[in-house]
Amino acid sequence: MRGEYETTGSTAEDPQIQIEQLKEENRRLRKQIxxxxxxxxxxxxxxxxxxxxLGVSIVTIAITVFSCRVIWLTMDTSALAYLIPAVFAEMASATGFYYTKAKAENKIKLMALSGVQPEAHNFDT
Known part of the structure; x- marks a missing residue:
């Protein structure tokens, strides 16, 4: 590949042939791209x-915004005592589930890279 585009002769046709070869190579590379x-x-x-x-995150944000809007209109904060903790508890559960699952998947990937067979006792912790 080192001398692929170097000129070898001094004929008048040689540059034209090289141009055509470069055009063809360009077409091939564009097609590959x-x-x-x-x-x-x-x-x-x-x-x-x-x-x-994603669904739990969207619901949490929507309920928080809705609660803030209703509190602004009614000037009553009693809804916060029940609604907000319930929504954020659900968000915490979803987050914990997602990260625990991701941790297990990453552990399996790392075990596969190091050539260790994943077994049940590897995931007890």
Whole structure:
């Protein structure tokens, strides 16, 4: 590949042949780039745990905003005593579930990289 684009002769046709070769190489590389971009753009399946986490996060934010709006209108903070702790407890549960699952998946990946077979007793802690 080192001398691929160096000139070897001094004929008048030689530069034209090289230009054509470079054009063909350029077309080939552009086609390869399009294929790589198309492969990267394929829709990837979203994990169900991420969907749960996202849904709970959206509900938590919506209820918090709604509660703040109602408290502003009614000037009554009694709703905060029950509504907000319940919503944030659900958020804490979803967050704990998601990170525990991610921790186990990462442990499996690291075990596979080091050549260790994942077993049940490896996940007791």
């Amino acid at each position: 399009r294929q790589l971009r198309a492969a990267a753009a394929e829709k990837k399946k979203v994990e169900f745990s991420k969907l749960i986490f």
